Amino acid sequence: MTITLALVQTHPRFLALEKNHAHAVELIDSTDADVYVLPELYLNGYAFSNLDELARTALPAENRYFDELLAISMEKGIAICGGYAESARGDAGPTFFNSAFLIADGELLVNYRKTHLFFRETQFFTAGDTGFSVVEWRDVRLGVMICFDWFYPEAARALALAGADVILHPSNLVLPYCQKAMYARAVENRVFIATVNRVGRETNTHGDDLTFTGASQLVSPSGEYLVTLPIDSEEVRTVEIDPTVARSKQINEFNDLLAGRRPEFYR
């Protein structure tokens, strides 16, 4: 069995939702694939300076942009994953999450809220409350994590233990560590990992200069970098994989990766 993944590395403009969304749709329309992965916050941009700015752009998981993605996914029979600023109703007013959706065949299959917030995100967003889950779509088991979740091996591990073949990993990376470290994440879990980063530069009123590092990549369960995109320009790249390769956790005739865990000694 094979599926085609599209890594859609874009350059979102801060708070330009219309424009960012239209551009993403255009890229999806012009590419032939099964699963499309957009960056973290593909819709909103990244460089929030304060909670008010976030409050003005955040949307509920039912919104007109998703309506369009739902329709496209239904029409084309595809899956689309990407990130957005989510506004959720709380007891004491709205709560904001750095979220990622997985929309397929006209349904919102996953609305994942980022578990590990990075840097200034901790000041505006609420840490995710959904945890890590895997959905099966067309016999492919897809898991979602967002950007800085990579840093905690427990995130990819939770997805692997939940059965993920492919981890979809929308990102807004400003440091170079992740791309290099995903070698270990892929190998230690024997999963595919599609890290889709953005490019461009944003600044906020705190003086943070955020230059995103691009280099979106797909790493195989054996640690092969099947695709690496440019560090500084938009690009869509497709790659065909057999996701079932990730289902054999047999490292050799004596070692099964997951059966060999010894949680009684873990913390």
Next chain:
Amino acid sequence: MTITLALVQTHPRFLALEKNHAHAVELIDSTDADVYVLPELYLNGYAFSNLDELARTALPAENRYFDELLAISMEKGIAICGGYAESARGDAGPTFFNSAFLIADGELLVNYRKTHLFFRETQFFTAGDTGFSVVEWRDVRLGVMICFDWFYPEAARALALAGADVILHPSNLVLPYCQKAMYARAVENRVFIATVNRVGRETNTHGDDLTFTGASQLVSPSGEYLVTLPIDSEEVRTVEIDPTVARSKQINEFNDLLAGRRPEFYR
């Protein structure tokens, strides 16, 4: 505060305990350092074909080789870590562990039994029952794991959570994955990791051709490869580090590595 680590990459000869030990002592004597790290099974060699072969060479944690290391460590005021085949008394006869010792100032501070056995080891050795612990010696917090433990991020994580500044990692690696992946292990835990591998080739009666990959290395908490040894020859290399660098888990002003864990979502 600084300490000097010595990475002692040797070429043990199978079952030649006298010779392997004498050579290790000679290398320790000729090098000036605080903490010496030898490979996994530095004493016995690796390529066991059956349980009988292992039974003939395995030793209890009190043995004359360790007596000499205890004396040397006392005399020189140093710490020595390395691996050996351990024979332990069990209810139904002896049990064999792939173990690593940490001897310092005339004391056996750690006798760690390998948690994750690799390949044919699973047929002769019993999976370790000690778990992961950290000892403080001269204000340095030292943790020990062995070879294939690297593959499970839970191992280095358990040591980091127990407060390790430096993970001593005696190894007998035959594949090239570990050396590359330790970048992630060091960065994700903000610890130093001294992976000390062996060189040479051994075969067993099963026809396994075991060519060890050398390339012992020391990786810093920020993922810098401070030392990398040759892939195919013995070498001792010393490097001075400030182990307290590993104590700051502050990634930036908003993110503390360990405080940022969210175990409620881990499996």
